[in-house]
Amino acid sequence: MNSTQHRDAEQPEQNSHGDASPVLQMRGITKSFGPIRALSGVDLDVRAGEVLAVMGENGAGKSTILKILSGEHAPSSGSINLEGEDRTFSSPFEAKAAGIRVIYQEPEILDDVSVAENVFIGSIPRHARFVSRHEVIAETQAVIDRLGFSSAISPTTLGSNLSPAQRQLVEILRALKDDSVAVIAFDEPTSSLSEHEVEALFAFIARLRASGTAVIYVSHRMKEIAEIADRVAVLRDGQSVFASLMSDTDESEMVRNMVGRDVFGAFDRDHTEAGEVVLEVKELTTADVSNISFHVRAGEVVAFSGLVGAGRTELAKALAGDAEILSGTISIAGEVKKLRSPIDAVRAGIGLAPEERKTEALVMTRSIKENISLVVLNSLTRARFVRRGLESGLVADYMKRLRVRAGSMDQEVKTLSGGNQQKVVVARWLARKPKVLILDEPTRGVDVGAKADIYRIIGELAAEGIAVVVISNELIEVIGLADRILVMRGGEIVGEVARADATEQNVLTLAISDSLDLPTNSGNVALEGTS
Amino acid sequence: MTISTGSPSPTQIAPPEDKSGAKSELSFASKFVARVGAQNLSLIVALIVLAAAIGSQNANFFSLPNMQVIGEGVAILGVLAVGQTVIMLLGGLDISVGSQAGLASVVSAMVFTSSGSAIFGMAVAIVVGAVAGLVNALIIVYGRVNAVIATLATFAAYRGVVNLVSNGSAQGYTGGDDVFTFLSLGKVAGIPVLILVFLVIAALVYTMLTFTDIGRNIYAIGGNKVAARLSGLRINKYVIGAYMLMGVIAAIAGILLTARTGSGQPTSGSQGLELQVITAVALGGCALQGGKGSIIGTVLAVILLGVLTNGLQILGVNSFWQDIAQGTMLVIAVVIQQRRRGTRAVGLPD
Numbered sequence: 001m002n003s004t005q006h007r008d009a010e011q012p013e014q015n016s017h018g019d020a021s022p023v024l025q026m027r028g029i030t031k032s033f034g035p036i037r038a039l040s041g042v043d044l045d046v047r048a049g050e051v052l053a054v055m056g057e058n059g060a061g062k063s064t065i066l067k068i069l070s071g072e073h074a075p076s077s078g079s080i081n082l083e084g085e086d087r088t089f090s091s092p093f094e095a096k097a098a099g100i101r102v103i104y105q106e107p108e109i110l111d112d113v114s115v116a117e118n119v120f121i122g123s124i125p126r127h128a129r130f131v132s133r134h135e136v137i138a139e140t141q142a143v144i145d146r147l148g149f150s151s152a153i154s155p156t157t158l159g160s161n162l163s164p165a166q167r168q169l170v171e172i173l174r175a176l177k178d179d180s181v182a183v184i185a186f187d188e189p190t191s192s193l194s195e196h197e198v199e200a201l202f203a204f205i206a207r208l209r210a211s212g213t214a215v216i217y218v219s220h221r222m223k224e225i226a227e228i229a230d231r232v233a234v235l236r237d238g239q240s241v242f243a244s245l246m247s248d249t250d251e252s253e254m255v256r257n258m259v260g261r262d263v264f265g266a267f268d269r270d271h272t273e274a275g276e277v278v279l280e281v282k283e284l285t286t287a288d289v290s291n292i293s294f295h296v297r298a299g300e301v302v303a304f305s306g307l308v309g310a311g312r313t314e315l316a317k318a319l320a321g322d323a324e325i326l327s328g329t330i331s332i333a334g335e336v337k338k339l340r341s342p343i344d345a346v347r348a349g350i351g352l353a354p355e356e357r358k359t360e361a362l363v364m365t366r367s368i369k370e371n372i373s374l375v376v377l378n379s380l381t382r383a384r385f386v387r388r389g390l391e392s393g394l395v396a397d398y399m400k401r402l403r404v405r406a407g408s409m410d411q412e413v414k415t416l417s418g419g420n421q422q423k424v425v426v427a428r429w430l431a432r433k434p435k436v437l438i439l440d441e442p443t444r445g446v447d448v449g450a451k452a453d454i455y456r457i458i459g460e461l462a463a464e465g466i467a468v469v470v471i472s473n474e475l476i477e478v479i480g481l482a483d484r485i486l487v488m489r490g491g492e493i494v495g496e497v498a499r500a501d502a503t504e505q506n507v508l509t510l511a512i513s514d515s516l517d518l519p520t521n522s523g524n525v526a527l528e529g530t531s
Numbered sequence: 532m533t534i535s536t537g538s539p540s541p542t543q544i545a546p547p548e549d550k551s552g553a554k555s556e557l558s559f560a561s562k563f564v565a566r567v568g569a570q571n572l573s574l575i576v577a578l579i580v581l582a583a584a585i586g587s588q589n590a591n592f593f594s595l596p597n598m599q600v601i602g603e604g605v606a607i608l609g610v611l612a613v614g615q616t617v618i619m620l621l622g623g624l625d626i627s628v629g630s631q632a633g634l635a636s637v638v639s640a641m642v643f644t645s646s647g648s649a650i651f652g653m654a655v656a657i658v659v660g661a662v663a664g665l666v667n668a669l670i671i672v673y674g675r676v677n678a679v680i681a682t683l684a685t686f687a688a689y690r691g692v693v694n695l696v697s698n699g700s701a702q703g704y705t706g707g708d709d710v711f712t713f714l715s716l717g718k719v720a721g722i723p724v725l726i727l728v729f730l731v732i733a734a735l736v737y738t739m740l741t742f743t744d745i746g747r748n749i750y751a752i753g754g755n756k757v758a759a760r761l762s763g764l765r766i767n768k769y770v771i772g773a774y775m776l777m778g779v780i781a782a783i784a785g786i787l788l789t790a791r792t793g794s795g796q797p798t799s800g801s802q803g804l805e806l807q808v809i810t811a812v813a814l815g816g817c818a819l820q821g822g823k824g825s826i827i828g829t830v831l832a833v834i835l836l837g838v839l840t841n842g843l844q845i846l847g848v849n850s851f852w853q854d855i856a857q858g859t860m861l862v863i864a865v866v867i868q869q870r871r872r873g874t875r876a877v878g879l880p881d
Contacts, residue, residue: 320761322760322761341760341763342760342761342762342763343763343764343765345763346762346763347763352761354761359755359757360755360757360758360761361755361758361761362755362758363750363751363754363755363758363759363822364754364755365754365818365822365823366750366751366754366822370747370750370751373747374747374751374758374759374762374764375762375763377744377747377748378744380744381743381744384743384744384745385742385743386742386743386744386747428762
């Protein structure tokens with residue numbers, strides 16, 4: 001361990017040659033969250049004056065590696081070498097002091113104060129305890145001018161009046177207001193930017209590169225990466241699987257390296273002949289999704305794939321009556337249903353096991369029994385008194401059927417493992433005998449054994465004639481479970497893949513490809529050349 | 532470690548990966564704690580310790596007449612605390628309970644005086660209470676006003692209404708009426724009616740919370756309102772219902788107040804009750820975030836507070852100390868609760 005560091009002596013401008021040794025070397029970075037291993041032995045090098053693109057499927061570990069770099073998480077093992085010295089960052093403050101900046105996708109902006117105060121938050125120049133508004137604005141203007149954004153943002157604009165691009169700009173100004181920056185990382189920076197804003201960002205990144213800063217660029221967008229990156233590194237299942245100069249690789253090689261996760265569970269189930277159409281959605285539009293049309297037949301499992309933020313969870317919420325429907329219709333068994341609230345959806349026979357189990361599905365301080373009987377309780381009463389024998393019998397049946405492992409049905413659900421909690425949520429809806437069951441990330445935070453149980457249960461439910469909708473970030477799960485796969489991007493369905501044709505590669509390509517870009521997808525960069 | 536292999540029960544046939552299965556084998560002591568609840572058990576222990584401490588200083592403490600004094604002293608507080616428990620289980624709060632009780636007290640006495648019918652006076656008071664509760668609920672649900680702010684506002688406003696209609700002074704004389712006298716001095720099976728009313732209301736609300744779907748849904752809404760909404764529960768109906776129930780219960784407390792004092796009291800006897808009520812409910816183990824708590828805990832806490840007040844009185848402690856003790860109890864109760872939740876000490880609590 002080195003002792004004292006002297007960052008002031010280390011100006012990034014010193015490393016102005018692209019072929020110098022890496023500014024940042026991350027070696028064997030491993031990170032576990034409880035039993036879940038998010039990263040295992042990731043290596044990452046960035047040189048001064050280059051842009052390294054980091055790619056990977058949802059959950060491949062991209063965000064985790066950035067959080068380790070920014071000091072937000074401490075790695076379980078591995079080393080970080082910055083400008084020739086081994087460093088450990090025990091807080092974001094230390095990483096920042098060492099010259100590392102991470103620009104996150106959704107910056108924290110205070111709505112009621114100016115850009116200037118947002119930029120200097122936490123370090124507003126002051127004399128004794130008095131703040132000079134003039135000085136803050138002048139200093140912010142200086143930073144804006146230095147970085148070349150004079151036409152894009154004014155230091156006096158209020159936070160609440162900023163466009164998504166300007167919000168990101170504030171984050172960039174914050175990051176670069178003091179000039180000792182060695183490494184800067186962008187986490188999917190273009191997701192909310194329009195085309196010319198993307199161009200402005202790229203011009204800025206090019207300037208950073210020219211000034212000798214090492215840039216890490218995390219993105220799903222092939223075209224952007226082709227335009228901006230010098231090298232690419234691919235993560236899969238928390239491991240580094242591929243690294244190459246951009247000039248030596250192409251899109252299909254990158255995608256091939258992103259997919260190919262190990263198959264662990266068995267997805268075998270009888271794909272019975274699908275029955276009548278149960279759920280039919282026509283041109284559904286809400287604040288978050290637009291023009292969604294699809295159907296699910298009885299006995300069918302339809303999976304939604306797509307990147308995080310593609311609008312799948314928002315679609316699920318709309319189907320559960322928890323989002324305002326602006327236009328379009330939802331029909332159950334041929335009958336149009338007006339879903340003004342979840343009450344209507346429950347009545348129509350739609351059940352949702354939401355993605356956020358603990359905060360949106362379970363009453364953590366109550367028992368397994370009370371959580372399972374929640375939506376059928378009024379049918380288990382006589383003169384409003386709960387018929388306890390009836391309730392216990394029903395709960396015991398579903399616990400047995402779904403193999404909920406617990407000491408007793410009176411145990412609080414917060415004492416259960418993730419897998420058993422998920423089974424409780426599914427049991428709740430099964431007790432209601434739904435026509436449509438929507439499972440949003442049913443195996444998130446679930447151990448391998450319980451995952452296999454949940455796959456088996458999904459197969460059984462379909463076999464019983466329930467129309468099952470599964471939303472999952474795990475491609476292998478989507479392909480293994482679904483009869484049909486619908487791929488979403490930017491709030492719209494961009495493609496359908498039948499079970500027989502589904503491969504991780506073609507599903508992922510649909511989810512990330514810019515080649516099918518739609519007019520509403522704002523991140524399209526006019527650059528041809530990659531296939 | 533030399534514990535023999537025989538420690539897991541031979542009847543335990545759960546597979547080894549079933550970690551939670553081990554919990555079904557509990558010692559008698561932990562089963563007892565689980566059944567009664569750690570919160571209730573600590574209240575009982577505190578009650579015993581407190582009673583022993585006071586009784587050792589003054590043997591009269593344990594006398595039957597003193598027990599009756601304690602019981603009658605806590606009856607009104609207890610009735611209000613039972614209503615407040617329902618509100619707090621939903622994750623709400625009602626600061627206006629004392630003002631509502633004062634309003635009902637004056638209304639019951641004034642209507643009785645002008646109509647000559649005690650029952651009619653009480654009925655009108657109860658309707659007024661229900662309306663006061665409804666107003667609270669409508670402000671909270673449809674005005675989207677935080678429950679603390681909303682009921683702090685009506686706490687002042689309802690007090691203003693009472694003082695306006697009563698001119699700020701006691702109204703009517705109910706001491707000569709049989710029904711009011713029965714409430715204040717009557718006994719059924721040797722138990723004072725005042726205490727009985729408290730126990731009956733506690734038993735009814737306990738039954739509602741424990742045995743009916745309404746109670747279950749109240750716990751579910753307080754425990755996780757998103758989950759409750761996605762499960763199709765009509766949350767607004769429950770919030771409105773709970774505040775109206777609180778209003779009715781506050782009216783009953785006001786009627787008892789009228790009966791005890793022999794006239795409609797705009798402020799005396801009900802002012803400051805909100806602090807005691809919230810202290811009792813928090814002390815009884817109701818989580819301020821909702822979803823956690825019980826009537827049994829609340830009743831035990833009410834008794835504990837009654838014993839404390841009585842003890843300080845018979846030991847001749849300056850009554851200003853009682854206010855300090857009350858405030859301290861509330862803080863301690865909530866600090867213990869938050870410690871149990873394990874929240875980090877950063878910024879304002881949620």
